[in-house]
Amino acid sequence: MEKHAITHSHISAQPRFHQRVGEIQPYGTVNHALPLELEEPVRLEMTEQLNQLLADTITLRDLYKKSHWQVAGPTFYQLHLLFDKHYGEQGEMVDSIAERIQALGGVSLAMAADVAETTKIERPPRGREEVPVQLSRLIDAHQVIIRQVRILARRAAQLSSGMTARTTLL
Numbered sequence: 001m002e003k004h005a006i007t008h009s010h011i012s013a014q015p016r017f018h019q020r021v022g023e024i025q026p027y028g029t030v031n032h033a034l035p036l037e038l039e040e041p042v043r044l045e046m047t048e049q050l051n052q053l054l055a056d057t058i059t060l061r062d063l064y065k066k067s068h069w070q071v072a073g074p075t076f077y078q079l080h081l082l083f084d085k086h087y088g089e090q091g092e093m094v095d096s097i098a099e100r101i102q103a104l105g106g107v108s109l110a111m112a113a114d115v116a117e118t119t120k121i122e123r124p125p126r127g128r129e130e131v132p133v134q135l136s137r138l139i140d141a142h143q144v145i146i147r148q149v150r151i152l153a154r155r156a157a158q159l160s161s162g163m164t165a166r167t168t169l170l
């Protein structure tokens with residue numbers, strides 16, 4: 001009974017402010033020995049590629065929100081609603097990609113500054129642009145992602161068949 005009380009005396013309801021200690025896992029690494037039947041080099045390569053995809057998808061998502069806020073002109077109402085719908089859909093994909101990276105034992109990119117340094121999508125100006133330019137930027141951003149996803153899917157299939165071949169040999 002007394003021992004129990006001693007253990008709990010270390011716990012305080014007072015929040016501890018300004019806590020800063022080292023990371024528990026650095027960016028660009030994967031956990032060892034996860035029971036996924038996926039070798040570490042494969043998980044390392046895939047999490048790196050998925051983080052590129054994540055940075056571009058976050059950028060596309062935010063480009064939809066920028067367009068949603070800044071759109072002007074006779075088609076304002078329809079586009080305002082449409083852009084926000086796509087913002088939501090891209091947001092769901094962002095979460096799926098980020099959580100897949102974590103499930104593979106990696107670390108997901110998250111913050112705007114890191115995303116800005118990583119994305120391959122062209123940076124738009126801060127100011128408002130006309131509708132055809134907004135749409136054009138969105139199409140270009142989708143194209144960047146589609147190109148990359150095709151390469152990534154092929155590479156994942158290649159790694160997967162490589163592993164199957166090795167397993168068959170064993």
Ligand SMILES: [Fe+2]
Pocket residue numbers: 068084
């Ligand atoms: Fe809104």
